[in-house]
Amino acid sequence: MNVLRRFQGKHVLVFILIDVVLVGCLMATVSSSGGRVLVLLLALLLIWRARLMLRPLQRLQATMRRIIDSGDLSQRIPGQSRDELDAIAGTFNLMLEQLEEHTVELERSRDHLSLLAQITSTSPNAIIMVGGEGWIHVWNSAAEKLFGWPRLEMLGAPFLERVVPEEERELFSALLARASDNEPVEVELSLVTAKAGTIPVQVTLSRILDAMGQVQGHVCIVRDLREYTRLRESLVQSEKMAAVGTLVAGLSHELNNPLGIILGFAQGLLRKPSQDEASRMALLSIEKQTQRCAQLVRTLLDYSRRSSPARERIEVGPLLERVCELAMGQARHGEVSLGIVSSPASLPELEGRVAELESALLNVVGNGLDATPPGGRVSIEARVSPGRDGVELAVRDTGRGIAPDVLQRIFDPFFTTKPVGQGTGLGLSITRSIIESHGGHIDVETVLGAGTTVRLWLPAALVHHTEVSA
Secondary structure, eight states: OHHHHHHHHHHHHHHHHHHHHHHHHHHHHOOSHHHHHHHHHHHHHHHHHHHHHHHHHHHHHHHHHHHHHHOOTTOOOOOOOOSHHHHHHHHHHHHHHHHHHHHHHHHHHHHHHHHHHHHHHHOSSEEEEEETTSBEEEEOHHHHHHHOOOHHHHTTSBHHHHHSOGGGHHHHHHHHHHOOSSSOEEEEEEEEOSSSOEEEEEEEEEEEEOTTSOEEEEEEEEEEOHHHHHHHHHHHHHHHHHHHHHHHHHHHHHHHHHHHHHHHHHHHHHTOTTOOHHHHHHHHHHHHHHHHHHHHHHHHHHHHHTOOOOOEEEOHHHHHHHHHHHHHHHHHHTTOEEEEOOOOTTOOOEEEOHHHHHHHHHHHHHHHHHHSOTTOEEEEEEEEOTTSSEEEEEEEEOSOOOOHHHHTTTTSTTOOOSOTTSOOSOHHHHHHHHHHHTTOEEEEEEETTTEEEEEEEEEBOOOOOOOOOO
């Protein structure tokens, strides 16, 4: 714009000087008044001609001003003459056409980039771009959510050092070298997060090339596999439980026969009046324990069938006393103190099957006794559950506690930390099944070196009102 103004100003000055010189020369040579009039007319003609020549430049200047003010590149300067000024106007129009084409391409590129950015930001999978030098260039919202680090912190950070565990870095580097733009590499491995530690993920790696075919970096699409892993383990667990059900059903029928024979012999000997007191107490103990074993077998059978046995109303106090009586021998053998903490007298009754609840509670108490060293203590406490209509039974021990990796598996069937031959790993699995079948749940709190507390919550029995008719 300033160039046009200078160009226009110089031409006006040149034409004015030419006019002044010509008029001056003519007036000096012409002495008559008629000649002087002719000279003035000639001067006016020259000035008109100069202004006529400058009009294209004025139109060019006005067009540029409108483009600058409005940003509209579709405007053009019409050509009327065939001189140098018209050539300048044509060149300017050609420049405007090329600028307009480039602007349209830039708008399309901007819309395309905006669409890609929206797809990346709204993707449910974590999308990460790693440059050829190993720095992170793209870190979408799903990556922030999955890994726990904000985008601004991760942009420019080294990917391998921040996200890939040390033992997986060599494998990941080999995968980056193997990935191509048309053959992505898919692998399952573990990556590091800010809060959840190392998690299982599925990574799809693709190579990115520029217009010259040079490698710009790699795109990593990361999918969280924690839920998938949990479902897969749950499926395996279901198949295992189906096998357990078949096994338990067969064992239950096989065990019932010898238990029935033992019980029959014990009850037959009890009917003989010649038994002394010591023999009679021993036979009563055999009868009681045999009936308990038979009941446990029936419980296993019910567990395998997922049946709904008939229930009765149960008082909490007598239930705890019977469990303590049954576990007292184990407590004495392990030199562990076992007792019931004084419970409120107004505890609500439970509704369920006594043998099942005794078995569940006895499993928990037995585990506490096994985990407690000599001189320790295992206590049982019952209280009204705060905020819930039910009873909470807590079994506390002063044992060694449970390690975090073991705590995650204590309810798995056949999982046990006891030596071979001293445990089947079914106790807590059956206990949880019994408690949940009664509408309750089980929680475990533990501190390494300080002991474990197992809480069994059970709903109170429904109160049945009897209407008395007048």
